[in-house]
Amino acid sequence: MSPERVAPAGPAAGGGGAARPSAHPRGGALQGGLWGLWLGCGPLILFLGAPARIPIYLYGQVDTRLETPQAKALTILVILLGLVPALATLIGSRIRPAQALPFLAIATMILFAITLSLVGTHERADIVKPLLGLYVFGLVVLLASAETRDEAFLHNLLVGYAAMHALAAIVALIDGNFLYGRFMGRLGPNYWGSVCAYGLLAATAARHRWVFLLLAAIDMVTLLASQNRTAMLALIVGGTLLMILAYIRSGIAGRLWMWLAAMAGSVALLFAMPTLLSKVFMVDDPRRGLDSGGTGRAEAWKEAWALVEQHPLLGVGYRHHEQYITAASSAHQAYLATTADMGVLGLLVFLLFLFAGLGTAIYKAVVHRSKAYAALAALLLGYAVQGLAEQRAINFANSISLMMIIAVALATRLTLPASPPRFRMPVHA
Secondary structure, three states: OOOEEOOOOOHHHOOOOOOOOOOOHHHHHHHHHHHHHHHHHHHHHHHHOOOOOOOOOOOOOOOOHHHOHHHHHHHHHHHHOOHHHHHHHHHHOOEOHHHHHHHHHHHHHHHHHHHHHOOOOOOHHHHHHHHHHHHHHHHHHHHHHEOOOHHHHHHHHHHHHHHHHHHHHHHHHHHOOEEOOEEOOOOOHHHHHHHHHHHHHHHOOOOOHHHHHHHHHHHHHHHHHHOOHHHHHHHHHHHHHHHHHHHHHOOHHHHHHHHHHHHHHHHHHHHHHHHHHHHHOOOOOOOOOHHHOOOOHHHHHHHHHHHHHHOOOOOOOOOOHHHHOOOOOOOOOHHHHHHHHHHHHHHHHHHHHHHHHHHHHHHHHHHOOOHHHHHHHHHHHHHHHHOOOOOOOOOOOOHHHHHHHHHHHHHHOOOOOOOOOOEEOOOOO
16 A cells, blocks of 8 residues: 555654644745734834824934833833744744754854943843844744745735834824924834835735735825935835846836836936925935035934944944934944944944845845845845934844844745655554
8 A cells, every 4th residue: 555645743642853744835924924914013003102202402302202111111012022923933834943044143143243242331231132132033033944935925924014014104194293294103204214115115025016006105105204315215225126126037028118117217207306306305405405414413423433443343332322422312324333332343243144135135036036035135225225324223122123134034044945744654453
């Protein structure tokens, strides 16, 4: 008699040490949706717990409401909710840790750089930072270890993330917290601009055009209302990469239409450029234009660079440079902030993290002709560019930074041969 295919035995039957069979493709896709919903729920939860923004005048008191005990408690809640998709993945998928080895190596280097930078500090809260990183990286390594169908899993993760960000934006717009005509949304314009820019880039993985157009419309309205120019730049750069990747995977007819669209768009952009520069990017605005020193960032950059010169190797400690900046709330520059916090060692590790993920995401987008990997690449490139003027680096308590950590993990995970099903000869009495 030919062998009979059976499910692996459970612990009671003496098969507890055997690997589980691969999850049903639909189950893996649903797990991707759970991860996306978790990643995207942060803005909504934090918004619901934050008071409305009030005017903070120049040279006045610093607005620190995001550091209140209530905000910290909500942030911890959001991070702990990551256990839900992690548990679903652990139960529903075959776990193959070898897939996550490249990301595990990068994560280990990041934790080492963070811990080394904090040696000698006397703040008890510093003990929590590496532990928080260890927890987040543990969740992400589990995610990258799951045996799933990449495209379906990534599609649901990205669309779930984008949908939650769009929902949060709608709720915030209805709340109507504006100051001097600029959308504040209780959490600040730069926060919402970034949320919607990356939500829009993630939405490009959607299979249905109406889903993408709906999410894109919500995100664009919120982004323009927030007047966050660095997020707009991230969107433009990420969108340009998406178009290049779409051109590569298109046929001759598709490429012809893209050339025609590009030429028409270039003509329209040429006529619209004066309005865009003045009204959208505000380059001639006396407070926010080209002569404003990056709206005060230039002085913060000088102070951050002075810290780098004083502590070049290991920095002043992870997330400590803010204590030395007087011109702004932080360095407002990811690469300077990382170097000031963790020294040249930390900067090199951050660059490895960012560009290893970006390079592998682009490679897989081209080789697999994948919209989902193209979206991951666009997210990472936008993040890298926005970091030139915003503090977008390694952060374990921010939905955007968490998305980038997961993007790097999914982009760099190894593709292993499919696990063979287990067979067992039937036992006859």
